[in-house]
Amino acid sequence: MHYRFDFGAVLQGQYLDWLLSGLGVTVELFVLAWALSFLLAVVLAVLRLTGFRPAEWLVGAYVEYHRNVPLLVQLLFWYFAAPELFPAPVREFLRLHGSEFPLALVALVLCAAAYVSEDLRSGVRAIPRTQVEAGRALGLSYLQAARLIVIPQAVRISAPSLINQALLLFKNTSLAMAIGVAELTYQAKEVDSNTFKTFEAFGVATVAYLLVSFSIMYAGSFASKRFAVAGARK
Template sequence: MALLHDYGPALLQGLLITLLLSVSSWIAAFVISLALTMLRMTRIRVLEFLVLAFIEYQRNVPPLVHLFIWYFGVSSLLAFDMQDWINAHNGEFIFAVIAIGLYYGAYFAEDIRSGMRSIPRGQYEAARAIGLSYAGTLRRVILPQALRVAIPPMVSGSVMLVKTSSLAMVIGVMELTYVTKDIASDTFQIFEAYGISTAMYVVVALCILFFGSWLSQRLQIKGR
């Protein structure tokens, strides 16, 4: 295919940016989700309310709006020196990672919390009985099991995260969809251009699903 021959490197570069954006956002989302889960499990009413409010805000506002808020809104509130530094260091990519990471961090936090609720209450009591603190019980006993249970929904969320990364094109991130749009505009081969990028997204999604399936089997408790 002539299009793939002529624009293959550009498409691969766009795919690389998509993967980099997705991985960076996933790491941010996972760290945020753990922090939210731990704060919510402190049983401090104020913290529980703030975490719940944050999660509901993130989940009920479209990710595109979050991107606009961070890129056009939050960036304008920063000091001029900070704005200049961010603009000089790929600011649109940084804000995309923050917006997508926060958005999916809220979803991952709920997945982990659901996993924690599936753990029998007796395991909490047994851990406390052998001398573990509340935080130690969560970190050493409950959270590892909850993450195992949360793998399937988090895998689905990870696929959604990759697809959501395409929205970053609207703030200038030159990921796969951005590159595809430019190629389609230059060549007028719209079906071919988007067909190739679609195939790339499908391959990435299938790789995530296969990895998630392998990880679930790998971490499955023997004898269940």
């Protein structure tokens, strides 16, 4: 007996609603995680470039931890272990309102920020020191020079690497299913369990992931070309 493909079975009624809901959660998780991880990465990169040894050491340890511990382990740690360290009111709030999404967001943000901060640091190294020296000569403080001169150019120089990090973060949102976040992979599994249409359920999820990934790549490539920095060291 040949397998009969029936995508209509998963693209209608509640199953379509589940898949669309999962895609919405995935996109929401990705957008929030990317925005917050980028902001944290900027702080980490600036701290590591201050020349203040304790700050450099702490940021370096932070980066090495998140680069060498599997993200899945980090997710499980934040969901099962970390809440024990929270104050009782926070634990109760998470218990009543659901801790899966916010704790998955924390794990994704902390991990992604480690990688993005390294990309930004590489971008900073490509900027001629004369630009920073000129900014300091004009009376700018270190933080002002970093905010107005260094970081904007570092972001533009690091654009290709940042696009790759965005894609990686988007794909890593699927790991959140391990702690019960109802994102796209989780919902595809639920559809499969209810319809026994494994190929169709995960086929639709695969197409959705591809479409969003290609959109990120296209948007990132356009931005990279549009805001390229002339004269930066490669």
